[in-house]
Amino acid sequence: MVKLILRNQEYEVRPGMTLLDALKKNDILPEAVLCTRDGELITEDEILKDGDVIKLIAAISGG
C-alpha cells in the first residue's frame, strides 16, 4: 500500500495510481499541497509504488 501523510492525518491508497488520482480519491485539493517522497518534491503525474510514503505539505496559510 501507499501512505499519504498530511499534518496528523494518514491516508492509504493502492499502488499503481498517479499521485493526482490519490489526492483526488481522498478529497485533497492538489492546488493546496506539495508532495514529497524521501524528502524530494514530486509532481502529480508520479506513479505511486508499493511502500511509498508521501508526505504532503499544506500550502495555505494566513488568518
Add this chain to the structure above:
Amino acid sequence: MKCRTCGQKAVVNMRQHKLALCKDHYLEWIPEQTERFIEKYNMFTREEQILVAVSGGKDSLSLWDILQRLGYQADGLYICLGIDEGLKYSSESQRLVWKFAAEHGLKLHIVDIQKEYGATIPQIALKSHRGRVKPCSVCGLVKRHAMNRIARDLGYDVLATGHNLDDEAAVLFGNTLTWSGEYLLRQGPLLSGAPGLARKVKPLCRIYEREMLAYALLRGIEYIYDECPFSIGSTSIYYKQILNKLESDRPGAKQSFYLSFLDARKSGLFAEREEIQAELHPCPNCGQSTSAPGLCSFCRMMSR
C-alpha cells in the same frame, strides 16, 4: 514530467502557466518573475531602502531571500505579537526570522508589541470591541500601524510584504462578496505613500501560494509551518479553499480573477485613486494618514 528548460525531471508543475521546472530552473524562475513584477508595477529601485515585514512564514522569508538574491537593499522587520499560548507561535517565529537574518548577514529590526504598547495582541483584543470574537482584526490593525511607523521613523522608502496571489485573491473575493468599494479601490500590488504613510508593495502578488511554498522548500528556508492558533477557521482560509477548488477544476482561475480585477480598475471600472488620496487626513495623535478627520483607527482603539 520534464523541466521545460533542460528536460531533466521536474519538481514543480504549474498548471496555470503550463510550465514544469526542475529545482535549479525553478529557483531561477521565481526571482525572475518577482523582478518582472517589481518593475511592471514600479514598486522600487535598487537605490531605494526597502523594509521587508517578516513574520517567520514561508512567504515573507522567501521574499527577503529573493530580494537579497536580486541585489536589493532590504532590511527586515519582525513584529512580536505575543501569541505564545500553547505552541509558542510568536517565540518560534521570532527564532526562525532571527536565524534567517543571522545566516544571511541581513539587518533585522524587532518590535515587541507588549513592550511598545503594554499588552500583547491577545490582551489588546480582549479589551477591544473589534477583537472580542477573534483577535485577527486587531492584529492586522496593530501590525499595519507598527509597520508604517517603523518605516517612517527609520527613513525607509518602501515597505514590502509577502502577500502572494492566493492572499490577494482571497481578500478580493471577500470584498467582492460584499462589494466593499473602498477596499476594492485600495487593493493592489502598490499602495502609494502619503505624508505619514509609507509606500507599500507586494512583490509576490502574482505568484501562487503553492509556488512560494515550493520556493521555500527548495531553498531550504526554515519557516513556521504551524498556523497562528487564532487563524484556524478564519474566513480568509475558507476563501482560499473555495478558490483552490475553483483552481483545481479550472487552472488559472485564481490568477485570472485577480488580474482581471486589476485590469478592470485600470480601465476605469472603479473611481480613480486620487479621489481617495484627496480625503486622507493626518491623525492628530500619531501623524499617520487616516481616511476620516480625528484619531486613526489604531489610536481610537488604544485610547479605549
